[in-house]
Amino acid sequence: MKLDDELRARGYRLTPQRQLVLDAVRTLEHATPEEAHAWVRERSAAVNISTVYRTLEVLEEVGLIKHAHLNHGAPTYHAADAPEHVHLVCRDCGKISEASPPTVDLMVQALVETHGFVADVSHLTVFGSCQACAR
Amino acid sequence: MKLDDELRARGYRLTPQRQLVLDAVRTLEHATPEEAHAWVRERSAAVNISTVYRTLEVLEEVGLIKHAHLNHGAPTYHAADAPEHVHLVCRDCGKISEASPPTVDLMVQALVETHGFVADVSHLTVFGSCQACAR
């Protein structure tokens, strides 16, 4: 998962901005474009938000990062080589937790069998109420 | 599930606009605000898009409709008394299909047991590849 190689393999160039945005996503774990931008700016003041958007697009295209939709509509990005996980979003308190794939394996399997549908687990977000709020 | 009663019970008024928006959501089944607005305008030309947004909010608050996030960020609304279903969104061809709750019951159960997390199934969207695109 070397940024340099993945980019060059598709004719993209390695730039400090791209390195920074990837670092941001890896560090923040669940980064929205805004959050990634804020992180990047702490190290390099002049990086523009539009560069962040363009870079996230490129990084996703080359397969280094993925995104999921956690809240209303804000996409959040995470490193593609992070352990696969399902997001659990509590609609009462907003807390975001994670569940490991085995939890949903049966569902994934059922979807393939009944609908021929191949689920992308790392993009899966389950909304509901967390333990604290469920009562 | 009478609009009139549900609204009045919370001090809201029954208006033609609210009736129309609810009809739109019930008829369209998976309506974005724009789509609902388009449908409403076919019957009553002057209804404003901002009224549609406000009405969707009210209808959801009184429990007559619910929303899920199917694509990028556009919320789609459906009647709360429609049969519960899980949305399957194909990221390759965009097709939206539905799966019945039993398919995901085991997952829901597993989430409660392992995380104490109570999933809201009718808000669940699974992204992946449909049968046709999976090959």
Added chain:
DNA sequence: CTACTTGCAAACTCTTTGCACCATA
């Protein structure tokens, strides 16, 4: 009548795009 609703227009947020300048390979 009175408070709740609506239409309209403007404001806002998030994201995308055009273009000249810059920097990687």
Added chain:
DNA sequence: TATGGTGCAAAGAGTTTGCAAGTAG
């Protein structure tokens, strides 16, 4: 030095809000 990349500013999409006029109860 030749593209591809970046910063900047402006344009777009989608959504929200303030306010005066309209209307349900």
